[in-house]
Amino acid sequence: MESMIHDMAERLFRDHVSHGLRADAAAGQCPETLWTRIEEAGLHMALVPEEAGGFGVPAAEALGLVRIAGAHGLPLPLAETLIANAVLAGGGLALPRGRLTIAEGAALRLERRGGALHASGHMAMVPFARWADRIVTIVALDGVDHVLSLPVKDLTVTPAQDLAGMPRDDVAVDLALTDADAAPAHRSMGGMRGLGALVRSLATAGALETILRMSVEYANDRVQFGRPIGKFQSIQQYLATLAGETAAARAAAEMAAGSYDTAAFALTVAAAKSRSGEAAQTVGALAHQIHGAIGYTEEHALHHFTKRIWSWRDEFGTELDWNRELGRAALSSPHDTFWHFITDSTAQGVLT
Amino acid sequence: MTLTAFPPPPSGADHNDLRQEVRAFLAEELADFSPEKRARSWNGFSRDFSRKLAQRGWVGMTFPEEYGGHARSALERYVVSEELLAAGAPVIAHWIADRQSGPLILAKGTEEQKRAIVPRIAAGELCFCIGMSEPDSGSDLAATRTVATEVEGGFRVNGTKVWTTYAHVADYMILFCRTGKSDDRHGGMSQLLVDLKATKNIQISPIIDLAGEHHFNQVIFDDTFLPSDALLGEKGEGWSQVMSELAFERSGPERFLSSFALIEELIRLLRIDATEAQQAEIGRLSAHLMVLRQMSRSVAGMLNEGNNPALQAAIVKDLGALFEQDIPRLARSLISRPAVPGGRDSYAAVLAYTELAVPSFSLRGGTREILRGIIARGLGLR
Numbered sequence: 035m036e037s038m039i040h041d042m043a044e045r046l047f048r049d050h051v052s053h054g055l056r057a058d059a060a061a062g063q064c065p066e067t068l069w070t071r072i073e074e075a076g077l078h079m080a081l082v083p084e085e086a087g088g089f090g091v092p093a094a095e096a097l098g099l100v101r102i103a104g105a106h107g108l109p110l111p112l113a114e115t116l117i118a119n120a121v122l123a124g125g126g127l128a129l130p131r132g133r134l135t136i137a138e139g140a141a142l143r144l145e146r147r148g149g150a151l152h153a154s155g156h157m158a159m160v161p162f163a164r165w166a167d168r169i170v171t172i173v174a175l176d177g178v179d180h181v182l183s184l185p186v187k188d189l190t191v192t193p194a195q196d197l198a199g200m201p202r203d204d205v206a207v208d209l210a211l212t213d214a215d216a217a218p219a220h221r222s223m224g225g226m227r228g229l230g231a232l233v234r235s236l237a238t239a240g241a242l243e244t245i246l247r248m249s250v251e252y253a254n255d256r257v258q259f260g261r262p263i264g265k266f267q268s269i270q271q272y273l274a275t276l277a278g279e280t281a282a283a284r285a286a287a288e289m290a291a292g293s294y295d296t297a298a299f300a301l302t303v304a305a306a307k308s309r310s311g312e313a314a315q316t317v318g319a320l321a322h323q324i325h326g327a328i329g330y331t332e333e334h335a336l337h338h339f340t341k342r343i344w345s346w347r348d349e350f351g352t353e354l355d356w357n358r359e360l361g362r363a364a365l366s367s368p369h370d371t372f373w374h375f376i377t378d379s380t381a382q383g384v385l386t
Numbered sequence: 387m388t389l390t391a392f393p394p395p396p397s398g399a400d401h402n403d404l405r406q407e408v409r410a411f412l413a414e415e416l417a418d419f420s421p422e423k424r425a426r427s428w429n430g431f432s433r434d435f436s437r438k439l440a441q442r443g444w445v446g447m448t449f450p451e452e453y454g455g456h457a458r459s460a461l462e463r464y465v466v467s468e469e470l471l472a473a474g475a476p477v478i479a480h481w482i483a484d485r486q487s488g489p490l491i492l493a494k495g496t497e498e499q500k501r502a503i504v505p506r507i508a509a510g511e512l513c514f515c516i517g518m519s520e521p522d523s524g525s526d527l528a529a530t531r532t533v534a535t536e537v538e539g540g541f542r543v544n545g546t547k548v549w550t551t552y553a554h555v556a557d558y559m560i561l562f563c564r565t566g567k568s569d570d571r572h573g574g575m576s577q578l579l580v581d582l583k584a585t586k587n588i589q590i591s592p593i594i595d596l597a598g599e600h601h602f603n604q605v606i607f608d609d610t611f612l613p614s615d616a617l618l619g620e621k622g623e624g625w626s627q628v629m630s631e632l633a634f635e636r637s638g639p640e641r642f643l644s645s646f647a648l649i650e651e652l653i654r655l656l657r658i659d660a661t662e663a664q665q666a667e668i669g670r671l672s673a674h675l676m677v678l679r680q681m682s683r684s685v686a687g688m689l690n691e692g693n694n695p696a697l698q699a700a701i702v703k704d705l706g707a708l709f710e711q712d713i714p715r716l717a718r719s720l721i722s723r724p725a726v727p728g729g730r731d732s733y734a735a736v737l738a739y740t741e742l743a744v745p746s747f748s749l750r751g752g753t754r755e756i757l758r759g760i761i762a763r764g765l766g767l768r
Contacts, residue, residue, distance in 0.1 A: 094394070243390055250765050264767040267759070274758030277765055278705050281390040281698075285684065286677045292394045305673035312670070354666055361669030365657050372653040373472040373646070376675055381400055 039091060042075055043099050047106035056338045059109030060199030064165045069110055069133060078112060079129075081120040087129065097291040100233045101284070104240030107338045109200060111135045111162040113233035118170035121229070125181030125217040132167035135160060138227050138350065139173035142207060144180060151175070151211040153182055156204065159349060163203035164191050172225045179219040184209060196345035198338065228299065230350030231307040232290050238310040238346050239284035241339045245321045246280045248336060249273060252325055263324075272320045283313035289380065301379040304360040311353040314343035389697050389764050392684035399461045399683060408469040411442060416473055421732040424474025425647035425739040428481055428640050429601060431552065433513070436480035439470075440510025445480050446488055453492065454505030460690035464683060468639040474647050478552060483507045483514035485638065486631045487560055491579075494619030494627055499579065503558070515556040517547040517563075517580070517605060518628075525756045527628070528571045532563040532607060534578055540614045541565070541578065543607040551750075553590050553603040556582055561607075562628060565621055575624030578616045585610060597742040630694060635751055637685035637699035642678045642706030644747055645713035648740040651733045652717045664720050671716065674709050678702070697764040700757045707748040714741045 050068050059065055072078060076089070077099055084090035100113040111133050118134035142155040153173065160169060169184045190206040250273060253264030263269050290306035293299045318340045322329050329336040347353060369375040415438065416424075423430065439445055447463040449455020470477050488507045491499055506512045523529040532545025545563060553559060559580040568574035582588065587610040593602035619627050649671070656664055682702050688695040717737060725738035748754040 243388070246390065246765070250767060254766075254768050262768065264762075267755075270762035270767060271755070271758045273765055273767065274704065274761035277390060277761050278701050281392060281701050282677050282681065282705060284390055285392045285681045286673070288392075288394055289677065289680045302676070304669070305676040308670060308673040309677050312673075353670075357666040357669030357673065358662055359669065360672045361660075361665035361667065364668050364672050365653065365660050365665060371472075372650055376672065376679070377400075377405065377468075379672070379676055380680070381402070 037091070037095050037098065039077065039080055039089060039095065040098055040102060043077055043102045046071060046075060046077075047102065047108060051106040051108055053335045053338070056107050056109055056335075060338075062199075065110060072110065072112060073131070078115040079119060081116045082123040082129065086119075086123040093294040094288065094291045097232070097236055097294065100236040101240035101243075101287065104237030104342070105244045107241065107244070107342060111166060113237060114161055114166070117226075117229045117233060118168070121170055121172065121181055121219070121226070122183060124220040126220070127181060127183055127217050128214060130168055130183070133162065133165055134168050134170055135162050135166040136226050136230055137161075137163075137169050137171045137205070138230065139171040139182070139225060140227070142171065142173045142182075144173040144175045144182070146175075147210070151180075151216050152209070153184065153211055153216075154208045156206050158204050159194070159196075159202040160205045161349070162201045163189075163205050164193055164201050169205065170226075172219055179225065181217055181219045182211065183215045184211075185215070196341075196348075198341035198345050200342075200345070202345075202349075227350050228303045231356065232287070232294070232303050234346040234349055235283070235287035235290060235303070235306040235310040238314055238343050239280070239287040241343050242280040242283050242310075242313060242317050245317055245336070245339050245343075246273075246276050248339075249276060249321045249324045252329075256326075269324060272324055276317050276320050276324075279313040279316045283310040283317075286310055293380070298380050301360060301363060304356040304363075305379075307351055308353045308356040308360065311347040311356075314347055318343060389701070389761070392681045392698060393687065395680070395683035395687045396461065396690075399464075399687070401462050401465045404462055405465050405469060407442075408444065408466050411439075412469065412473045412475060416475060419474070421474075421647055421651055422728070422735040422739060423476075424650075425736045425743075426476070427474055427644045427647065427743075428471060428477050429599075430474070430476025431478050431555065432476040433479045433510075435476050436510040436513075438510075439475075439477075440480070440508060445484050445510045446504070446508025449488060449492060449504055449508055453500055454508035456508075460686045461683070464639070464686045468643065468679070471639050471643040472646055479513045479555075480507070480510050481640075482516060482551075483512050483558075486634045487514040487516075487558070489634060490560065490577075490627065490631055491618065493630070494577075495579075496615070498615065499618065503579075512558060513552060513556040515550050515553045515559050515582075517550055517553075517559045517561040519547065519549045521546055521548055525753050527562070528575075528625070530562060530564055530575065532561070534561075534563045534565050534576065534612065536565070537611070540616065541612045543578070543610040543612055545607050547605040547607075548593065548602070550590075550603045550605050551601050553582070553605050554592065554600070558582060559605070560618065562624055565624075568622070572625040574622055575628075576621050577618040577624045577627055578612055579618045580612060580616065585612065587611070595746075597739070629696065632752070633685065633689060633694055633696045633699040635699075636703040636757075637682055637689075637695070639679070639682055641703045641751075642675070642682065642709050645710040645740050645744065648713050648717055648736050651736045652713075652720065655721060655733060667716060667720055671713075678706055678709060681705070697761060700752070700760045700764075703751065704754060704757045704761065707754060711744045711747050714744060 080096035082088040114135040137160045192204040196202045286306040286309040290302040293302045367375040446455040447458040534541040561578045565576040566574040589606040726734040727738040729735040
């Protein structure tokens with residue numbers, strides 16, 4: 035797909051996301067200058083409608099930015115800010131400047147106290163919370179999904195991190211909300227869990243492509259027994275398996291991205307998170323096997339990508355969580371046959 | 387485009403009206419077709435069924451109308467194909483002709499060949515087989531020894547083909563053989579169109595498979611005369627012609643739906659009652675199937691655009707074979723019920739049939755090792 039915003043992102047990340055920048059970020063340093071460049075390019079607004087300040091590109095194209103960010107191991111909440119802005123715009127809330135993040139709302143309690151809304155509870159593993167200005171989440175109140183925009187300065191953030199050293203913080207919430215920070219969501223997209231699963235699937239697909247490229251390069255360059263190790267059939271079989279899993283992860287993630295905002299999203303995102311997580315397992319193992327001992331060092335770039343794909347499996351539902359959900363849907367579906375369930379799973383009715 | 391990019395199938399690829407028509411047709415035609423028969427997947431042979439399907443316009447769908455086709459898109463053909471496979475319809479009598487021989491003749495054949503053969507394929511009247519493997523040429527197709535020597539008015543063919551599926555009933559074979567010498571290992575090969583019903587000195591004998599079934603044959607050409615107009619395409623271009631067929635052969639839904647009858651049996655039983663662990667395994671299976679189908683439909687979209695996505699097709703076949711071969715293991719891990727060949731319990735009978743069928747899935751149409759070698763080279767390994 036030819037895409038101006040993809041080319042723009044590709045150039046920006048290629049020029050500015052280095053091994054050193056990823057290492058510094060893992061050591062706790064937020065790459066502020068790079069974020070400014072992303073904001074200047076407007077990438078963080080790509081998923082909101084044109085009238086709200088977006089580019090007016092199709093959602094699948096805007097979401098493609100997440101795959102590209104994943105391919106570069108971008109240590110910033112671009113995916114989170116994209117989704118947060120789209121959800122805020124959907125709820126008719128103001129789009130604040132700055133970095134935003136997203137969190138599942140299931141652990142929060144939303145209630146009316148007097149005339150005002152009040153949110154309370156704990157959220158674990160909130161991505162980049164300490165680097166973000168606001169946390170956007172979706173919480174049900176009286177059966178209606180509400181979008182909340184929580185200012186991080188009013189929350190209690192306890193730092194924690196994922197396998198790749200990226201901030202995944204514990205957040206305690208006890209906050210009265212103004213009308214500017216809470217509104218009914220314009221429609222249900224299965225809450226923040228599905229949207230988070232979507233962006234983690236896309237980022238995984240991107241990271242897998244980078245891991246595949248690194249593995250092919252290494253197999254071509256590394257000489258043992260007098261020839262590049264890529265000449266050995268066992269290594270070729272590993273690489274072919276790696277390519278197949280990478281292709282499947284990308285097809286899965288793009289299938290879900292293509293059904294964003296349609297009735298097919300609930301099942302396609304389940305398939306995407308499950309399939310990309312499974313691919314991460316296989317690809318991570320094979321890539322390290324191909325790279326040998328050097329790939330197991332801090333010095334080599336491979337771990338920035340393998341640790342990310344391993345971590346992303348655990349956010350917004352694991353493979354097991356999504357497999358159960360998809361399996362329950364398949365086994366309890368009203369369709370005559372499993373086949374009818376499968377063909378309908380990707381059929382895109384309009385979400386109401 | 388990178389090897390790992392499978393562009394989404396074009397919007398509107400669902401063709402729901404067509405799908406419902408095919409389902410209604412199959413419900414009627416296969417009303418008495420047992421699960422065990424469905425388990426034979428695309429190996430089921432019925433000329434009667436193929437003709438009826440053709441009468442509905444569902445054979446040769448993508449062929450031009452002037453050759454008896456229906457000028458439908460590759461995506462519409464895809465919908466019909468996957469519905470046939472999911473139902474376990476007996477399709478092999480027309481399958482190979484519809485999938486690759488017809489398109490090959492349309493692309494490379496003479497006007498006479500096209501007019502003589504393609505309309506009969508579209509009518510569901512012609513069964514094709516593919517003469518590729520030989521006793522000393524399996525994965526190594528370039529080791530082909532069968533020779534067609536030019537003589538007055540045509541060719542004399544000598545050699546032996548093996549594993550030729552349904553040669554004993556087929557009307558035509560597309561024969562891959564040597565027609566000249568070449569320094570290039572892939573040179574000097576040609577494809578010849580063999581009228582199996584009208585040609586003398588061809589000996590076809592059965593090779594029984596481990597399930598006791600007769601699909602394979604040995605086909606011996608013993609000074610067999612073929613007329614000049616048997617040549618299909620360019621002389622000496624056989625290798626590249628065969629390679630251009632592979633994307634059609636390797637990317638379709640038959641590369642991941644071969645065990646589908648067992649999946650339906652398994653899910654029928656689990657629907658009554660399933661633990662969370664069983665639900666999760668069915669979810670994982672569903673995710674794999676949804677994604678394979680997306681990738682396979684993506685290749686159909688690329689074929690429809692006139693591209694040759696041979697590498698993407700190899701990926702679909704490799705992943706698809708892993709999936710369909712894994713179904714008996716999965717079934718055994720979820721339900722404890724022994725496999726019984728021909729058993730009255732349809733789950734047990736289908737499990738037995740499928741267990742014996744699955745080893746062939748990563749052999750036919752290019753072995754797993756060959757496919758992975760192709761994929762690895764496509765990745766840019768030097």
